Amino acid sequence: MSLDWIYYAISWILLRWHALWDAIGVPDGRVLGTNWAWVLSIFFLVVTLRVILFPVFVKQIKSQRAMQALQPKVKALQEKHKGDRETLQKEMMELYKVEKANPLMGCLPMVLQIPVFLGLFHVLRHLQPDLPERLKTIYGWSLEQFTSASGAHLFNAPISAKFGSTDAELAVLGADGTTVKILAGVLVLVMMGTTFLTSRQMILKTGWAEDPQQKMIQRLMLYGIPFSLLISGSLFPIGVVIYWVTNNLFTLGQQQWVLRKFPPPPMAGNKSTSATRAANATSSDLKNPVQPGRTGGLFGRKSAAPEPVTPVVDTKALAPKPGAKPVNPKKGARPANKPKG
Numbered sequence: 001m002s003l004d005w006i007y008y009a010i011s012w013i014l015l016r017w018h019a020l021w022d023a024i025g026v027p028d029g030r031v032l033g034t035n036w037a038w039v040l041s042i043f044f045l046v047v048t049l050r051v052i053l054f055p056v057f058v059k060q061i062k063s064q065r066a067m068q069a070l071q072p073k074v075k076a077l078q079e080k081h082k083g084d085r086e087t088l089q090k091e092m093m094e095l096y097k098v099e100k101a102n103p104l105m106g107c108l109p110m111v112l113q114i115p116v117f118l119g120l121f122h123v124l125r126h127l128q129p130d131l132p133e134r135l136k137t138i139y140g141w142s143l144e145q146f147t148s149a150s151g152a153h154l155f156n157a158p159i160s161a162k163f164g165s166t167d168a169e170l171a172v173l174g175a176d177g178t179t180v181k182i183l184a185g186v187l188v189l190v191m192m193g194t195t196f197l198t199s200r201q202m203i204l205k206t207g208w209a210e211d212p213q214q215k216m217i218q219r220l221m222l223y224g225i226p227f228s229l230l231i232s233g234s235l236f237p238i239g240v241v242i243y244w245v246t247n248n249l250f251t252l253g254q255q256q257w258v259l260r261k262f263p264p265p266p267m268a269g270n271k272s273t274s275a276t277r278a279a280n281a282t283s284s285d286l287k288n289p290v291q292p293g294r295t296g297g298l299f300g301r302k303s304a305a306p307e308p309v310t311p312v313v314d315t316k317a318l319a320p321k322p323g324a325k326p327v328n329p330k331k332g333a334r335p336a337n338k339p340k341g
Contacts, residue, residue: 004139006119011139013048014123017041018145028148033156038149042120042159042239046246049116050254056109061258066101067214068207103214113247117240124237127152127160130172152239157183159239180238187241188233194248196226201252205259 021037022028028037050057073095081088096103123139127150136146152159158173163184170177199221208215233241 003115003118003122006115007122007139010045010116010119010123011141013045014038014041014149015140015145017044017048018149030153034154035148035152035159038152038159038239039154039242042242043246045120046243046250049113050247050250053109053112054254056112057254058258060109063102064202066099067103070095070099070101117243120243121237121240124160124239128172129174154238154242155179155183157238159242160237162237163188163234184234184238184241187238187245188229188236191233191241191244191248192226192229194245194252195229196222198248198251198255199225201255201259205255 018037018041021040026037026040028035074092077088077091077095081091095101126135126139127146129147129150133143136143141149150158150160156176157180158175161170161173161175161180161184163181165173165175165177165180167177170180199218203218203222208218236244
């Protein structure tokens with residue numbers, strides 16, 4: 001299947017944004033070693049796509065809430081069909097169908113962005129100054145636009161260069177290998193960190209899934225994907241890494257806004273956790289109770305409705321000390337008359 005339509009679409013969006021920045025006077029030349037018109041075009045490529053995908057993102061949140069609400073029923077099915085995996089899977093699929101919940105919806109926004117990522121990856125790798133002229137004008141580019149984009153830099157590193165660029169590739173781009181490796185390395189680390197934070201923010205806001213398969217997917221997104229970027233990130237052009245980091249930052253802000261506006265429901269059925277929190281409550285916790293319905297900051301700390309704290313009774317303090325006289329609990333009661341001998 002040809003992916004040319006993706007390359008044309010990505011190129012069209014980039015060129016439209018570049019034309020806008022050029023029209024309003026953003027310099028096409030380097031300022032602080034950066035061609036800001038092209039860097040801003042990549043940034044607003046992210047904005048364009050996230051605005052288009054916002055309805056899908058809302059559906060993702062709703063699906064995750066629906067899955068969260070079904071966790072007690074899922075746990076009951078797991079207990080009922082323990083050891084019978086085939087029946088368990090059948091019952092769970094029936095449950096999802098009846099409740100209109102889709103466990104795959106949580107990954108849909110990421111899946112939809114994969115073609116965009118691949119398209120941008122191809123377009124930026126295509127920006128090589130030594131290409132034949134007939135190849136420079138494909139995907140809707142003019143020769144002037146191609147020449148301008150192929151020479152675009154971020155802090156003196158070409159946006160089409162990558163951490164793993166060979167000496168021959170760097171020579172074609174006229175780039176300094178040390179500058180490229182330092183900038184690309186820092187951006188890859190930022191990409192890993194922001195990828196981890198986006199997954200951590202969502203998981204801590206909505207809670208870990210009870211379903212083992214869903215929990216495995218959550219762990220893969222939280223730890224597996226950021227770790228894989230340590231290796232694969234060296235193959236990404238700097239422009240692609242800029243796209244990824246910008247996308248992560250946009251996701252963090254978007255998730256924070258949605259989760260503040262529509263806070264997740266409090267997780268029910270965890271009495272042991274509630275009892276432990278009540279027993280370990282400090283005086284500062286009691287003086288500053290958490291307000292219900294509010295969510296926390298970037299790292300996913302959230303608050304639920306304050307639970308009544310039962311005072312812990314110290315039975316040792318109430319027990320009589322050795323050698324002490326017994327105390328009659330009924331004060332003022334007259335002693336019983338002894339029977340006459």
